[in-house]
Amino acid sequence: MTKKERYQFIIQWFCENMPEAETELNYKSPFELLVAVILSAQCTDKRVNIVTPSLFKKYPTAVALSQANVEELTEIIKSISFANNKAKHLLGMAKMLVEKFNENVPDNVEALEQLPGVGRKTANVITSVIFNQPNMAVDTHVFRVAARIGLTTNAKNPLQTEQQLVKEIPKELIHKAHHWLILHGRYICMARRPKCEVCGIRNACKYFQQKGKFMQEEMQTPINPLEAKKEAGRTT
Numbered sequence: 001m002t003k004k005e006r007y008q009f010i011i012q013w014f015c016e017n018m019p020e021a022e023t024e025l026n027y028k029s030p031f032e033l034l035v036a037v038i039l040s041a042q043c044t045d046k047r048v049n050i051v052t053p054s055l056f057k058k059y060p061t062a063v064a065l066s067q068a069n070v071e072e073l074t075e076i077i078k079s080i081s082f083a084n085n086k087a088k089h090l091l092g093m094a095k096m097l098v099e100k101f102n103e104n105v106p107d108n109v110e111a112l113e114q115l116p117g118v119g120r121k122t123a124n125v126i127t128s129v130i131f132n133q134p135n136m137a138v139d140t141h142v143f144r145v146a147a148r149i150g151l152t153t154n155a156k157n158p159l160q161t162e163q164q165l166v167k168e169i170p171k172e173l174i175h176k177a178h179h180w181l182i183l184h185g186r187y188i189c190m191a192r193r194p195k196c197e198v199c200g201i202r203n204a205c206k207y208f209q210q211k212g213k214f215m216q217e218e219m220q221t222p223i224n225p226l227e228a229k230k231e232a233g234r235t236t
């Protein structure tokens with residue numbers, strides 16, 4: 001199978017089996033999503049969703065957050081990894097939104113990257129989810145899964161992964177493909193033990209072509225990542 005055929009197979013499978021894919025972070029405004037994505041670095045979306053309701057209640061806008069006290073902020077988000085640093089980033093980000101961006105979340109990667117706590121990945125998430133731009137955010141799941149499946153070749157860092165993916169995925173599907181790959185990495189193609197036996201894209205997967213022949217007797221009906229999430233919820 002060529003790389004082009006691999007992309008075609010995988011895109012078609014996800015289009016048919018998981019046409020709707022979106023972020024698992026809860027938010028009601030661009031500002032809330034920006035806060036949630038900053039908090040989600042090296043932390044689970046589930047944990048972030050537990051913390052954000054009380055955070056957004058106390059600081060519903062960039063102005064309110066810009067006037068927060070960093071100790072109080074740290075206390076509210078203390079169950080999140082790197083709480084102290086993230087509290088400082090949130091405060092700095094809110095101040096800059098107020099002082100430089102008229103309280104609005106910027107709609108382009110370059111401006112977003114100026115905000116404390118916002119790197120390329122976060123900027124790509126915001127421009128893709130909020131502003132529907134064809135930007136691919138590469139987190140640890142996207143990086144691993146893309147390489148394992150064979151969508152990328154010798155990508156040394158997230159930027160190289162991003163560049164290879166956006167070159168091959170049709171523009172109008174890039175924002176969806178980001179969620180497909182993240183959810184696939186979270187619930188099916190996990191780092192330590194990928195669930196190849198229920199994976200719908202195994203016939204196009206490079207890893208499976210190399211290792212899967214040893215697993216033929218374990219194969220089951222394929223499920224999509226959201227079904228796998230439900231299954232996992234049932235057993236844990």
Ligand code: SF4
Binds near residue numbers: 189
């Ligand atoms: S076949 Fe296995 S390694 Fe390949 S994408 Fe599916 S779960 Fe991941």
